[in-house]
Amino acid sequence: MTHVRLSDDELPTELQDALERHDLRDAQLLLGQRPPHVIADELARMNAVDAVVAFRLLEKDEAIKVFEELEPVDQQAILMGLRDTAFRELVEELDPDDRVRMLHEAPAKVVQRVLAGLSAHERQMTAALLGYPEGSVGRYMTPEVVAVDRHLTVRQALDHVRAKGADAETIYTLPVVDAGRRLIGVVELRELVLSPSGRDVLDLVAADAPRVYASDPAEDAARLMRETNTLDLPVVDSEERLVGLLTIDDAVEVIEEADTEDVVRQSGSAPWSGHYMAATVWQLARHRVVWLLLLLLAATLTVAVTDAFEKTLEQVTQLALFIPLLIGTGGNIGAQAATAAVRALALGEVRGSDLPVIIWRECRVGLVLGTMLATLGMALGTAFVGAQIALVVGVALVIICGWAATVGGTMPLLAKRLHIDPAVVSAPMVTTLVDATGLVIYFLTARAVLGM
């Protein structure tokens, strides 16, 4: 048994060296000693050709385990590099839900080859899963479920599990159904094992176990599982008939993908499903450029504002000294408030209807922070340019902070109300918006305080 050491389970760069030297024997030895998820990590970092070569070196049983650990994009790349028999074997071995995730966004060429390689039964299950909308529970659930008839006893149910369980992805959560396959509830294998064998299964059915529709968003279902500590969630169609199970390992995957997407969006990049190290410079640039261009356009506002106040600025050039500091601070406060709001929305702590509460509290938080920062800001200002401009900086800081926190905390909720993903309200977007208005506040304050 391998002991996985958490601190250092990295496959040495020796593997890549061995491949470069075309020393396949050495590469095979290196691969043989590692657990599947470590090998998968390593393949994901390689270019496609090296990855296929390394993948072919794996033992057959090991290969399928490694393949299952790979992200869909990497799976597709490896599949396309395999010969026909190896291809068919690999695809047949996959669970239907893993197969669907791989086919999601795959080029038509891959989809065709995969579906053609399947047995009739496997093809049917995959196609059924593919019918559900992207991001829905249907895409992630497993259809290979052991359903238990409502009229069975514990002993009969256990016999049924033994007869049907080998092919199912899990046998720990057993949906209980009526003759029309309508879901009555679930019984846990734990209950069956610990209960007297003559008891009716119906007595053990959990009365308040949640269920979801196959068309529900997978992220909501996964977060529900987390909140309710549910191992597997039964999935039904619109007529309440059992169609599958969402298992916890897939739910964890869904949550992590959603978190990554939120984080990346929050920084003003387009979400991106691949491995960071495998992305090319062009791919990275393409995912980041759209928002940057939009934000640059929006930043024209700051040019226009400064332009409008050019006279003020010519009279007191020293005002320019504090522009970066003021808009920087406003941006920081806006980003803090926006991030807190987006995360609270994602975790379900905040709802659209909380908008007035949030406006009121973030405004006060901003003013409190602004007052603290103004004290420091005025001290700095006095040191550099004297008391009068320092006063301008201090007053402007208080107002800008109150405004920035309000905008940052509010915009994600507004987006939610407009049915836009709140994470799209990225920190850079809030920052840019606050920049322009912050300048207006600054120059108006200057005019008022300096009596211009």
Place this chain on the structure above:
Amino acid sequence: MTHVRLSDDELPTELQDALERHDLRDAQLLLGQRPPHVIADELARMNAVDAVVAFRLLEKDEAIKVFEELEPVDQQAILMGLRDTAFRELVEELDPDDRVRMLHEAPAKVVQRVLAGLSAHERQMTAALLGYPEGSVGRYMTPEVVAVDRHLTVRQALDHVRAKGADAETIYTLPVVDAGRRLIGVVELRELVLSPSGRDVLDLVAADAPRVYASDPAEDAARLMRETNTLDLPVVDSEERLVGLLTIDDAVEVIEEADTEDVVRQSGSAPWSGHYMAATVWQLARHRVVWLLLLLLAATLTVAVTDAFEKTLEQVTQLALFIPLLIGTGGNIGAQAATAAVRALALGEVRGSDLPVIIWRECRVGLVLGTMLATLGMALGTAFVGAQIALVVGVALVIICGWAATVGGTMPLLAKRLHIDPAVVSAPMVTTLVDATGLVIYFLTARAVLGM
């Protein structure tokens, strides 16, 4: 059986209204219809007094379920509002690992009252868990494990599970141990149920199942479980003796907490364990102010830089127009790169040793982005102030973008090498750093292009 509707499972504000009207009957009716996690959400949003009142209205069985769904801070608040008998009953019912999480960071008053209320056996288990360092696997694992002796047959093992399973948190993952309680491996209940009853358990033990030490970081263990699709992870002490199991529901909790912490840190706030809606204005301000003050101090650099170039600025006041645009864009690019790097580190896609690769690729990404943005920037510049200053803006944009992406992508890895949490390299920190250097680049470019 309740059907949980994902789109709208909010407990209406009617509950809060009922409590304000002191209509406890009505409140009780409203509570009775909701699943535990929805009630817990609602309690977390209330002030402490209302929450205790609402909690007391719950049926005894329901109360413990709701309590388990609450965050530790909310649990402590409710506990302190209960009378002695209710208190003792509630604490006894909790699983030892949940109890430890509640006691973590609790005031000494709460800790004492909780430990005093426990039976000797329960107190011993809780105290054992409390001995592990904060954030370690030991704090999250359950010690209530059904261990199977290596010499048993499948039938004997199942009998053992039936005899001991009722008190354990899970019976799906069964650690197999030798006479000295040293861990041999694990067998899944699934294997026991599906295998012939005469078979030796040792034949079914998974050869490559991972294990962790109780002192290992819980986040690493949880991410390992996610990568390997493991349901429960056996936990051993330094002598490889079994001490507990890390279950998947606790692992999901660990991952979500870590993600929230990263996100919040990334925006330059201190991490914060409570519910967003329950935080007071002062608490929110306190968590955000430290970084803001530090960043404001750092922003003095921008004042100093602008001050140093005041002559240049006085000669060509129009240069001031583009200060917000340039440093804003630099900040955005730096934040994108930093966020991508922090997330890739958290997911284990990038390691400290990748530093040279990352410097090289982020530098190129920045230059590519800078070139695209410069085209737009020069068009804008020409429209506002003419071709010469537009050229300054364009050239400065290319250099600033290359520099900002390099700094943003690199700093989290440097932090990791210095054993600092990479998420501490927040977007605002990168932005502030890039602001000052960006100004230097801008003014130097201006001098060179304008021949000053």
